Structures are given as structure tokens and as C-alpha cells.
Amino acid sequence: MALIVQKYGGTSMGDVDRIRRVAVRVVSAVEQGHRVAVVVSAMAGETDALAALAQEAGGEQPNPREYDVLLSTGEQKTIALLAMAIQRLGCPARSFTGAQIGMRTDAAHTRARIQSIATQRILDTLDQGTVAVIAGFQGIDDEGNLTTLGRGGSDTSAVAVAAALQADVCEIHTDVRGVYTADPNLVPGARKLDRISYEEMLEMASLGAKVLQIRSVKFAMHYDVPIHVRSTFETSEGTWVTREEDVMEGLVVSGVTYNRNEGKIRVRGLKDQPGVSARLFTPISDAGIVVDMILQNVGHDGTTDITFTVPKADWKRALQLAEQAGREIGATGVVGDDKIAKVSIVGLGMKDHAGVASKMFQVLADNSVNIQMISTSEIKISVVIDEKYLELAVRALHEAFVENGAHAPKPE
Amino acid sequence: MALIVQKYGGTSMGDVDRIRRVAVRVVSAVEQGHRVAVVVSAMAGETDALAALAQEAGGEQPNPREYDVLLSTGEQKTIALLAMAIQRLGCPARSFTGAQIGMRTDAAHTRARIQSIATQRILDTLDQGTVAVIAGFQGIDDEGNLTTLGRGGSDTSAVAVAAALQADVCEIHTDVRGVYTADPNLVPGARKLDRISYEEMLEMASLGAKVLQIRSVKFAMHYDVPIHVRSTFETSEGTWVTREEDVMEGLVVSGVTYNRNEGKIRVRGLKDQPGVSARLFTPISDAGIVVDMILQNVGHDGTTDITFTVPKADWKRALQLAEQAGREIGATGVVGDDKIAKVSIVGLGMKDHAGVASKMFQVLADNSVNIQMISTSEIKISVVIDEKYLELAVRALHEAFVENGAHAPKPE
Numbered sequence: 001m002a003l004i005v006q007k008y009g010g011t012s013m014g015d016v017d018r019i020r021r022v023a024v025r026v027v028s029a030v031e032q033g034h035r036v037a038v039v040v041s042a043m044a045g046e047t048d049a050l051a052a053l054a055q056e057a058g059g060e061q062p063n064p065r066e067y068d069v070l071l072s073t074g075e076q077k078t079i080a081l082l083a084m085a086i087q088r089l090g091c092p093a094r095s096f097t098g099a100q101i102g103m104r105t106d107a108a109h110t111r112a113r114i115q116s117i118a119t120q121r122i123l124d125t126l127d128q129g130t131v132a133v134i135a136g137f138q139g140i141d142d143e144g145n146l147t148t149l150g151r152g153g154s155d156t157s158a159v160a161v162a163a164a165l166q167a168d169v170c171e172i173h174t175d176v177r178g179v180y181t182a183d184p185n186l187v188p189g190a191r192k193l194d195r196i197s198y199e200e201m202l203e204m205a206s207l208g209a210k211v212l213q214i215r216s217v218k219f220a221m222h223y224d225v226p227i228h229v230r231s232t233f234e235t236s237e238g239t240w241v242t243r244e245e246d247v248m249e250g251l252v253v254s255g256v257t258y259n260r261n262e263g264k265i266r267v268r269g270l271k272d273q274p275g276v277s278a279r280l281f282t283p284i285s286d287a288g289i290v291v292d293m294i295l296q297n298v299g300h301d302g303t304t305d306i307t308f309t310v311p312k313a314d315w316k317r318a319l320q321l322a323e324q325a326g327r328e329i330g331a332t333g334v335v336g337d338d339k340i341a342k343v344s345i346v347g348l349g350m351k352d353h354a355g356v357a358s359k360m361f362q363v364l365a366d367n368s369v370n371i372q373m374i375s376t377s378e379i380k381i382s383v384v385i386d387e388k389y390l391e392l393a394v395r396a397l398h399e400a401f402v403e404n405g406a407h408a409p410k411p412e
Numbered sequence: 413m414a415l416i417v418q419k420y421g422g423t424s425m426g427d428v429d430r431i432r433r434v435a436v437r438v439v440s441a442v443e444q445g446h447r448v449a450v451v452v453s454a455m456a457g458e459t460d461a462l463a464a465l466a467q468e469a470g471g472e473q474p475n476p477r478e479y480d481v482l483l484s485t486g487e488q489k490t491i492a493l494l495a496m497a498i499q500r501l502g503c504p505a506r507s508f509t510g511a512q513i514g515m516r517t518d519a520a521h522t523r524a525r526i527q528s529i530a531t532q533r534i535l536d537t538l539d540q541g542t543v544a545v546i547a548g549f550q551g552i553d554d555e556g557n558l559t560t561l562g563r564g565g566s567d568t569s570a571v572a573v574a575a576a577l578q579a580d581v582c583e584i585h586t587d588v589r590g591v592y593t594a595d596p597n598l599v600p601g602a603r604k605l606d607r608i609s610y611e612e613m614l615e616m617a618s619l620g621a622k623v624l625q626i627r628s629v630k631f632a633m634h635y636d637v638p639i640h641v642r643s644t645f646e647t648s649e650g651t652w653v654t655r656e657e658d659v660m661e662g663l664v665v666s667g668v669t670y671n672r673n674e675g676k677i678r679v680r681g682l683k684d685q686p687g688v689s690a691r692l693f694t695p696i697s698d699a700g701i702v703v704d705m706i707l708q709n710v711g712h713d714g715t716t717d718i719t720f721t722v723p724k725a726d727w728k729r730a731l732q733l734a735e736q737a738g739r740e741i742g743a744t745g746v747v748g749d750d751k752i753a754k755v756s757i758v759g760l761g762m763k764d765h766a767g768v769a770s771k772m773f774q775v776l777a778d779n780s781v782n783i784q785m786i787s788t789s790e791i792k793i794s795v796v797i798d799e800k801y802l803e804l805a806v807r808a809l810h811e812a813f814v815e816n817g818a819h820a821p822k823p824e
Contacts (some may be wrong), residue, residue: 058500
């Protein structure tokens with residue numbers, strides 16, 4: 001008999017019909033003898049609808065405290081409806097808001113961070129054979145104000161609950177079958193992974209795979225909570241996200257991801273002297289814009305070019321700021337390009353497998369794809385390319401590394 | 413500088429546009445130098461929509477605890493939206509759920525009763541010059557479960573908050589201008605009352621005037637909270653509901669009310685012996701049906717007829733139960749009639765004014781309206797008549813007692 005935390009997202013809770021189907025799944029786990037806590041999101045579209053109401057009432061920047069009061073009604077609705085639907089199947093269930101389970105967060109409204117969970121009430125409920133249905137995405141601060149965790153926060157709530165309960169697994173029930181080696185919509189040969197390490201999942205989530213929210217993976221890694229990503233609509237196994245040691249065998253490259261939501265800015269002809277970078281990036285960071293990749297080329301004439309990427313939504317503003325800073329620090333030109341894409345390969349096997357980068361560059365060259373920027377970590381290599389080659393590059397890399405790819409050696 | 417509690421109902425909070433108009437009214441009271449706490453209902457239609465969702469998810473009888481979790485999201489939405497809208501006008505505001513102001517109730521889900529309110533947080537907020545925007549209709553029980561007060565509960569919340577804060581007035585902002593001497597839709601000569609006593613208002617609310625919820629009037633009377641019923645959409649004075657002593661002068665009859673939501677059942681030819689009534693009414697009360705008027709006629713032949721009224725919604729079921737009981741206790745017949753109406757006149761002046769009843773009967777007789785049942789209290793007389801004479805009777809009584817009515821003597 002295991003203690004299972006199940007999380008269902010907005011699509012799974014999209015309407016009462018779907019909520020009733022979720023109830024059937026929950027009860028089925030109970031009937032298998034497990035103790036089950038369920039963490040749910042708001043109905044798909046509800047959070048957007050509430051956010052629109054907030055702007056209508058409060059203007060462009062509605063008060064963050066009140067925004068959280070408003071948004072947390074979304075999950076309060078779904079916990080009640082799911083608890084009712086489970087009870088209707090003859091299985092006891094009880095809903096809990098964030099406040100009711102003492103989901104303590106800091107006071108950073110709209111993007112609060114979980115600090116602690118008072119587990120006693122949940123454990124008492126589970127010990128009585130009752131399903132605990134818990135509102136994701138929301139908590140309370142030290143003064144009892146309602147807070148929300150930001151988009152995708154329900155994944156984090158679920159993992160946090162699983163960690164606090166020392167659950168055997170945190171099941172993320174979603175609208176895909178698991179974590180794929182690449183976006184199946186783009187790559188026909190993409191296949192579901194059986195297991196993947198936290199580290200790989202983190203890289204893949206950061207790089208554009210949307211199946212899990214980054215913060216939740218970090219949380220799971222930190223507290224060593226096994227995550228099982230699986231489909232709400234099927235009973236088959238999905239993908240387990242676990243410790244590296246538990247991923248017994250795998251490809252050198254576990255996945256190919258992409259991100260077309262960034263724009264590039266190149267500042268040319270800077271004097272290669274201390275303080276130049278700071279004067280370029282300080283106004284951008286002051287504007288709240290997060291810079292992703294940064295590349296610096298030192299030319300033969302003693303000047304240097306700096307190229308960096310920012311989210312597409314911030315690209316225009318960042319370009320203006322870079323032009324202004326460029327004038328002040330004597331740049332010879334500032335050029336922007338928002339027709340770019342970032343393509344990455346991720347895999348634990350890269351750590352002790354030489355030649356992965358050069359093979360990646362060769363594959364791209366064979367397909368006449370020019371590389372504009374490169375960024376690497378221990379377990380991933382990302383390249384920025386012209387957006388129009390995105391599909392070609394992803395398919396070629398997937399074919400080379402996954403479909404015909406080398407397997408990493410089994411650990412002793 | 414007064415401490416004012418304002419309550420806005422579902423129609424006043426019907427959409428964001430209206431919520432913004434409410435915000436203007438609230439801020440105007442603040443600008444006049446008052447400390448203002450606002451109690452709000454859910455948007456009109458929201459509670460019904462949530463109740464429908466509950467039945468879809470939980471069946472005909474959704475779990476009451478979860479039903480309250482679901483329904484209390486309605487007011488949580490409106491407090492956030494109103495607080496935002498007030499802030500947008502440059503006035504500080506802060507929302508509070510029932511839980512956040514310690515609105516303690518008993519554990520009777522869907523019809524909980526208020527037990528206490530922890531006022532410190534509201535008072536601190538008001539003392540900072542901030543408007544407190546409080547969710548009506550909801551509370552928490554001793555274990556922190558969410559509860560709701562039942563339909564119209566926001567009026568009661570508002571009066572309870574006003575009582576706890578020892579407010580100078582509880583303003584009920586609604587879609588009518590105040591309490592009328594009769595339904596203006598039915599009686600062209602109906603006029604707004606300036607003042608009415610708690611006792612009269614209670615009778616009028618019980619008898620069908622929909623402007624205030626009965627429980628809230630009882631609460632106000634018990635804690636001596638002056639209520640000011642006024643229009644959300646106008647600035648003119650409405651009707652003050654206060655202690656009898658403060659209603660300085662008035663008509664013998666303050667109002668004519670009606671109710672067409674009852675059905676009548678007559679059980680004929682019962683033996684006039686002990687226990688018969690009990691055997692008739694016990695099954696009806698066991699079925700949760702509330703009997704309003706009861707009339708018993710003893711005939712010359714030693715048998716008795718019992719006639720009673722029940723809510724129209726329960727009338728068919730009550731008729732079946734009466735037929736069954738009738739057979740067991742030897743009734744000679746059971747007859748139902750749901751084409752009836754109850755018409756009442758209410759007025760403190762009746763207490764020491766003779767001849768009101770006989771004048772009422774005379775007015776009805778002059779209009780050829782037959783009286784089927786009569787029920788009286790110290791300050792009201794109700795009659796049951798054929799539904800088709802309803803308008804005629806209300807207009808005639810209003811003309812006789814209000815338009816051309818005698819004034820009660822001023823108290824010394």
C-alpha cells in the first residue's frame with residue numbers, strides 16, 4: 001500500500017464531465033489499496049478569465065494581494081467539485097484550500113514560494129481512508145493573506161505536498177503520455193521515455209519542453225520525490241522522473257528540445273575593457289528583462305561584439321535599451337533579430353561521452369543549418385539558428401542522436 | 413465621522429461595470445469622512461451557476477461541506493474585484509474572506525448561523541483609513557471548515573459585522589429605493605416609508621416583502637443596529653429600520669404584503685379527539701415541510717376540518733402525505749388547492765387601534781373577495797383568498813389603510 005499524490009491540471013479538470021472522469025481514476029487508485037492525496041488546478045481557461053476580470057476592475061496593474069484573492073477561487077471551485085464527484089462514487093473525500101492545509105508561502109503575491117506545509121490534517125484524513133483533495137497554486141503568508149505561486153504553480157504544489165507527506169510518488173496526470181524525446185508534433189519518430197533524471201528533466205523544461213514546470217522539478221530533485229508523468233486519459237505507464245542512479249540505462253541524448261520564444265540582440269564594436277558589459281546589461285536587468293544566452297567575440301581589432309538573447313515579449317524594449325547603452329559606451333552598431341530559434345540536445349550520457357558536440361555541429365552542417373550561438377552545460381548543448389530551419393534541425397538531431405543514437409554504458 | 417457598514421447585493425455587483433459604480437459610492441462615503449466597511453454578495457446569477465455545477469458533479473444532493481467550499485468562491489471573487497476597483501480610485505482597500513475576519517459559525521453547512529466575529533483585523537484596517545471589503549454569506553466553523561449562511565445570508569453578515577463593530581448604521585444598498593407600503597409593481601399608489609420598526613419589518617419580510625432577509629432583521633433587532641435600506645443607484649434617503657421608539661409617527665397600517673407561494677390542504681371529517689392533529693402533521697414535518705397557517709373548524713356533527721398551508725414547492729408531497737394520514741385517521745376527504753394567495757396588513761399602530769380587522773374584512777367584502785383563512789398577530793392580519801383576487805385585494809387594502817388611512821397617535 002503506497003501513499004500517492006496525484007496532480008491533475010486544468011485540461012484534465014476542464015469541465016464537470018472531465019472532473020467525473022478524474023474521480024474515477026482517483027477511486028481506482030484507492031481501490032488498489034493506496035492512500036491518495038490529489039492536487040488540482042483550476043478549470044482550463046478559468047485563470048485567464050479571472051485575470052481578465054481583474055484588469056477590467058483594477059486596471060492594467062491590479063493590486064497583487066487582491067489578484068491572488070481572486071485567482072485562488074479557481075482551485076477552490078475544482079477541489080469542491082472533485083470531492084463531490086469522488087463521494088458520488090461512494091468513496092469518502094474531503095477538500096482543502098491552501099489555507100486549510102497550512103500551505104505557508106512567502107508574501108510575494110502572484111509568484112509566492114512555498115515555505116512549509118502542515119501535514120497533520122492531510123495525514124489524519126488519509127488515515128481515515130478519505131481522499132484529500134487539495135487546491136494547487138495557492139497558499140497563505142504569515143499574516144493569513146492568500147497567495148498564489150504563479151503559472152504552473154500546481155505542479156510545484158503537488159511535489160511540495162508529496163515531499164511533505166514523504167509520498168512514494170507524485171503522479172502528474174496531464175494531456176500527454178509522458179516526456180518525449182522530442183515534440184511529437186514536430187518529429188514523427190519521437191518516442192516516450194520510460195525514465196529520465198531530474199537533471200535532464202530540468203534542462204528539458206528550461207529549454208522548452210512544457211510537460212513539467214521547472215520549479216516543481218527542482219523541488220522534486222531537492223526532496224528526492226519520484227515524479228511519474230502520465231496521461232489523464234490512459235492507464236499505461238508514463239515517464240518516471242527520478243534520481244540519476246535510478247535511470248539505469250539510457251541514450252547518450254535523451255531528448256531534443258526547442259524554443260522559438262526568444263529574440264537576439266548583437267552589440268558591435270565595443271571596446272574590450274572592464275565595465276562595458278555591466279553598462280550594457282544593467283539597464284536591461286533593471287527593466288526586469290531576463291537575459292538567457294550571452295556570447296562575446298573578441299575581434300582582431302581589439303573591439304568586441306556581444307550577442308545575447310531575451311524573451312520575445314521583451315525583445316523590442318531590450319533592443320531600445322541596448323541601442324541607448326550602445327551609444328553611451330561607443331558601440332559601432334546594434335542589430336536585433338527575432339527570427340531565431342534555440343535547439344538543444346539533453347542527456348546525462350553526454351557527461352562521459354566525448355564527441356557529442358562535434359557530432360551535433362556536423363549534423364547541422366550536413367543539413368546546411370548555420371549556427372549563430374552556442375551554449376553548453378554538463379548535460380546539454382544549445383544552439384541558436386535561423387527560425388526557418390527549426391523543424392529541419394530538430395528532426396535531423398533527433399534522427400542522429402535518438403533514433404540511431406548511441407546508448408550510454410550501463411553503470412557498474 | 414461615523415462608522416458605516418455598507419452591504420451591496422448580487423444585482424449591485426452584477427458585473428464589473430456595476431462593481432466600479434459601487435466603488436464610486438464607497439469612496440464617496442470615505443470622502444465624507446466616514447470609516448467604511450463593505451459587505452458584498454456574489455455577482456447575480458453566480459450562486460445559481462455554482463449550485464448547478466454542484467449538482468452536475470455531486471448529484472441531486474451534493475455533499476454540504478463541499479457545496480459550501482464551492483459556493484463561497486462567489487463572494488471571494490467580488491471582494492477582490494471591489495477592492496481593486498476602490499484602489500483604482502486612489503482609495504486604499506483590503507479584502508477579507510469570512511475566514512480572514514474570523515466569522516465563526518456553527519457547523520450547519522448551507523444554513524450556518526453566525527456565532528462571533530473577530531473584529532480586531534477590521535478595526536485595524538479602518539483605523540488606517542483603509543476600506544475593509546468583507547465577503548458576505550460565508551464563515552468558518554470551529555474546525556476551520558468553510559460554511560455558508562443560506563440564501564440572503566449576506567444581509568445577515570452585514571448586520572452581524574455592523575453589530576460587532578458597533579457601527580452607527582448598516583446600509584443595505586439594493587435595487588429598490590427602500591421599503592414600500594406595498595409592491596409598487598402591483599399598487600400604483602404605493603410609497604416609500606421613511607422609517608419602520610424592526611417588528612413591522614420582520615412581519616413584512618415574513619409575509620413576502622423581499623427587500624430584507626428575515627434573519628438579518630432579527631439580528632439587527634437583537635443587537636439594536638439601525639438599518640438603512642437604500643438604492644445602489646441613487647443618493648436619496650431610503651427607509652430606516654429602527655427601534656419602535658424611533659419610529660415617531662406612522663400609519664396604523666405600514667404596509668400591505670402578499671405571498672402567492674403557498675398551497676392549501678383541507679382534511680375533512682376528522683373525529684374531534686386528541687392525537688388526530690399530531691398524526692396528521694408528524695409525517696409532514698418528518699418530510700421537512702414547513703407548515704405556515706393552520707385552521708381548525710369544529711362542525712356540528714362532532715367532526716372537525718383542519719386546513720393548512722405549505723410552500724407551493726412542497727404542496728404535492730404534503731397532499732400525498734395528508735391523504736395517507738387522512739385514511740389512517742378516518743378523514744372523510746382531503747382536498748388541495750394551490751390557487752391561493754395570502755394578503756396581509758402590517759402595522760405597529762394596530763396594537764392600540766381597535767377595529768382594524770373588521771375594517772379589513774369589510775373592505776374585502778365590499779370587493780366581493782371571499783376569505784378562506786385568517787391568521788393574526790399583535791401587529792399583522794393575514795388572510796388567505798383565491799389567487800385571482802390577489803391584485804384587487806392588495807390595491808383595495810392599500811387604498812383603505814395607507815392612501816386614506818388613519819394615522820396612529822404620536823407617542824407621548
